[in-house]
Amino acid sequence: MLLTPCTIDCPYCGEAIEILVDASIPRQQYIEDCQVCCRPISLSVAIDEDDADAGPPLRASDENEA
Numbered sequence: 001m002l003l004t005p006c007t008i009d010c011p012y013c014g015e016a017i018e019i020l021v022d023a024s025i026p027r028q029q030y031i032e033d034c035q036v037c038c039r040p041i042s043l044s045v046a047i048d049e050d051d052a053d054a055g056p057p058l059r060a061s062d063e064n065e066a
Helices: 049-054
Strands: 003-009 016-022 027-033 040-046 058-062
Touching: 003 058, 016 040
Parallel strands: none
Antiparallel strands: 003 016, 027 040, 040 058
């Protein structure tokens, strides 16, 4: 397991929070609660093995966004 720290802005409260992403899994989707407001954030990660130095591309959205 390769945990990579990433900073995102919570889609609810706007606070910057740091999360750990398992970079050993190329594509993943999961829910993680905001460390500030405790609301559920839907995270979508797509790791490009050819550009590993760029860090994992991460999309954070509220649970009601499509």
